[in-house]
Amino acid sequence: MKRFFTLEYWRDEEWFVGRLKEVPGVFSQGESLEELKENIADAYRLMLDSEPEPNHAGAQTLEVGVEL
Numbered sequence: 001m002k003r004f005f006t007l008e009y010w011r012d013e014e015w016f017v018g019r020l021k022e023v024p025g026v027f028s029q030g031e032s033l034e035e036l037k038e039n040i041a042d043a044y045r046l047m048l049d050s051e052p053e054p055n056h057a058g059a060q061t062l063e064v065g066v067e068l
Contacts, residue, residue, distance in 0.1 A: 007040060009033070020044060 009018030012029075016036040020026040027045045030036035 005044070007037065009036060023047070 005023060006021040007018050008021050009016055011017075015029045015031065017029045018027070018031050018036050018040055020040060023044060026040065026043050026047055028036060030038040030039050
């Protein structure tokens with residue numbers, strides 16, 4: 001399954017630095033914008049691999065709307 005996120009990026013001297021706006025804590029950098037995109041995807045996959053699987057017997061979910 002392919003997911004899409006917003007990559008917010010900026011230049012820091014010779015580097016492209018960025019973060020995924022929807023996923024706090026996922027940052028990366030690259031010498032080119034293409035390298036940054038590859039690195040941020042790797043950082044996201046590593047974050048997913050390192051998260052423990054929740055184990056809540058009988059857990060239920062529901063959708064909650066938040067007014068901004």
